[in-house]
Amino acid sequence: MKLQGKTALVTGASRGIGRSIALGLASEGADIAINYKKEEAAAERVKKQIQSKSTGNKVITVRGSTSTKKDVRLVVDRTMKCFGKIDILINNAGILTRTPFLEIPETEWDSIIETNLKGYFLMSQAVALTMVQNGINGSIVNISSVLEKITAPNLTHYSVTKAGVSMLTKQTALELAPHGIRVNALAPGFISTDMNRQELDNKEFKEAALGDIPLGIIGRPEDITGSVVFLCSDKETRLITGTTIFIDGGRSLK
Ligand SMILES: NC(=O)c1ccc[n+]([C@@H]2O[C@H](COP(=O)([O-])OP(=O)(O)OC[C@H]3O[C@@H](n4cnc5c(N)ncnc54)[C@H](OP(=O)(O)O)[C@@H]3O)[C@@H](O)[C@H]2O)c1
Numbered sequence: 001m002k003l004q005g006k007t008a009l010v011t012g013a014s015r016g017i018g019r020s021i022a023l024g025l026a027s028e029g030a031d032i033a034i035n036y037k038k039e040e041a042a043a044e045r046v047k048k049q050i051q052s053k054s055t056g057n058k059v060i061t062v063r064g065s066t067s068t069k070k071d072v073r074l075v076v077d078r079t080m081k082c083f084g085k086i087d088i089l090i091n092n093a094g095i096l097t098r099t100p101f102l103e104i105p106e107t108e109w110d111s112i113i114e115t116n117l118k119g120y121f122l123m124s125q126a127v128a129l130t131m132v133q134n135g136i137n138g139s140i141v142n143i144s145s146v147l148e149k150i151t152a153p154n155l156t157h158y159s160v161t162k163a164g165v166s167m168l169t170k171q172t173a174l175e176l177a178p179h180g181i182r183v184n185a186l187a188p189g190f191i192s193t194d195m196n197r198q199e200l201d202n203k204e205f206k207e208a209a210l211g212d213i214p215l216g217i218i219g220r221p222e223d224i225t226g227s228v229v230f231l232c233s234d235k236e237t238r239l240i241t242g243t244t245i246f247i248d249g250g251r252s253l254k
Contacts, residue, residue, distance in 0.1 A: 009035060
């Protein structure tokens, strides 16, 4: 129970990696705000799953798109109203589309940037303000991607957002350090979720993906959880800020 007494807001926690992070933080004793955009039933299932473990955690679901300031305000206000403070923010809500560079429409570019990069900025700023105002030595973890460092076909917009998350992590780590707030990132490689299920169902795509991973493993959402708990445990990581841990089976080595 490393996170007993802490409150965590996890964006995009109704499914995939965010869901697994919410369950992992809750199992270490944290109270959890599960943010989602559309999938209310899925978010409620995550809430029930946490409550069923009967560790006594408080848990709420909060609808709102991280890509608009109005919604971010609502999500943060609701979390503050329920819990009185936020110690941990996990910026995880993200989207991905695969389109050749020459064919990316402006609307698709904007939508990826707004969710994957602007959303992380808006949430970080709104939550960090509550931490500063309440004297909380908080922890922010940004879920980036191995594509912050390497290229992949048809993912120019997505990769650019993750490279942006890499610098956002370092900048915010620098500027929030005087307030005792640490900011770090995790960069997963291929993790089997709704985001890439269709592609991974394609045998040729999956074989090519596995061929690029030195350890030869496609990850599961649970593979991300341990590192999140680690980065949020102040005792173990009080000196760690502005860093990125790659959880990619060695993909970024190629
Ligand atoms: N899967 C991978 O291989 C992989 C690899 C590297 C990095 N990542 C990163 O990991 C993160 C999670 O990915 P995933 O694979 O778990 O995706 P996923 O299974 O598709 O789940 C995406 C989650 O984000 C939420 N979401 C999307 N747009 C949102 C918005 N504007 N506001 C609030 N919530 C929003 C969704 O909510 P609803 O359920 O309401 O739609 C859902 O909970 C993303 O940042 C992704 O880039 C994934």
